[in-house]
Amino acid sequence: MADEVLRVEGLHKHYGPLHVLRGIDLTVRRGEAVVILGASGSGKSTLLRCLNFLEMPGAGRIHLEGRLVGREARDGRIRYPNRELSALRMRVGMVFQQFNLFPHMTAERNVMIGPMKLRGLSEAEARRVAAANLEKVGILEKARSYPAQLSGGQQQRVAIARALAMEPSMMLFDEVTSALDPELVGEVLLAMRQLREDGMTMLIVTHELGFAYNVADRVVFMEHGVIHEEGTPQQVLLNPQRPRTRDFLRSHTLFRLPEQMHDDPPGPFALTTREQG
Amino acid sequence: MHEWDFAFLIDQRHFILQGLLGTLRLAVVSLVAGTVIGLVGATARLSGSAILRAVGTGYVEFFRNIPVLVQIFWLYFSIPILTGVQPNAYAAAAIATSLYAGAYLTEVFRSGIASIEKGQWDGARAVGFGHGMTMRYVVLPQAFRRVLPAFTNQVLEIVKTTSVASTIAYAELLYSAKLLSEQEFRPIEAYTAVGAAFILVLLPTSAIAGMMERRLARHG
């Protein structure tokens, strides 16, 4: 289908004897924000890393914008040539829990380097692209700062701008607020909500249930390397059908403020609420 | 009590200067060659190919565990017997010190590259950089900062190592001083002068390296 940005079919991944992804089927349509929930070790990061080929997937197929990634060999397995993968990573942006900014470059340089070296932009053009994207995440005034001079929330927004500057067709977010002090989480979530409103296609791993409830079009619950339950935020977060999903949500909402307990939903999932797993 | 007299050094300054030039020539050649070998060696030792890794490790262990003096003697005295070709003293010394420097620099560069966090590779690859670009724009610039102190150490070590070339009569500082002391019967002054010449060359080197370190330390 034309408006499918990502389609994953039967994706598996082994680490030695460990079978981490055990047949993932997932579709993300253009402009959609999909949140992935799941306990630690359920394979969320592995899934995202396979989608960006930071890890080589095992069996299964990945289609990006309607085209199969890789070449199918005679034996039915897919081969992934290196050159294709670099090109593909430009089209799928990724933001990490630990930011992974380049510490020897200013915020602006961090954003400029990809467009200059890979998209062939001149220094001046790249600087304009960097300014536009830093502005989008509200951090243009820090363009000349080095990562070490920025707070975690500011660094993470620079990392988002760096990914955006490659003009990806979709963005992957892997627990991008988990390493942040609580008071810095909001600014990053707000930037992500803005992105969603601008129509960016996003696949987001997070433990921020409030964000999932308010921003996601769809919530996917992963358990032991498979998608265990999937639906709208209302369905999955407020009316989960499977016991595992219920246990997970209960452990994430054990402690709430009094007014949240008396509120009807979506009270427990207010955007700024931070739940600890 | 010894009566110090450095006066003859002024008359014979061309001796010391020639020796200094000989030392510098050998030092520069082995530093440049050693750095190139070190980069190649580090790449091999960190490569995905088991064969390249084994070759890199074998090279390092071989040249790191044989005294450089033995290597020089071997090149200078054994090669002619085996091949009938007599390398000149400069060539034998340059090859031996380069291979020796390369082995140590391989380890310096390898440890620097390996110290760069996995997250930097992830970040660079997620932007779309392949292996070469990740190395060039992300890993090597950071690794360079980290290994600068160890690299400086190695540079000083290599410059001093060139003095072993005196044993095969290559005219560097120590050899010149030896000739001079025999000619003038003043070994104490001659060898003191050699020590002073080394200090004069090496102190500025470490000072420059220290300045670079402080400049680079300002960021990440």
Ligand SMILES: Nc1ncnc2c1ncn2[C@@H]1O[C@H](COP(=O)(O)OP(=O)(O)OP(=O)(O)O)[C@@H](O)[C@H]1O
């Ligand atoms: N490079 C690797 N080598 C071996 N095992 C790995 C590797 N990466 C992940 N694993 C294992 O795969 C399983 C899934 O890990 P993954 O990081 O995908 O989980 P996750 O859902 O992201 O967990 P978390 O919420 O803690 O981030 C875990 O058991 C983990 O130990």
Ligand SMILES: [Mg+2]
């Ligand atoms: Mg994870």
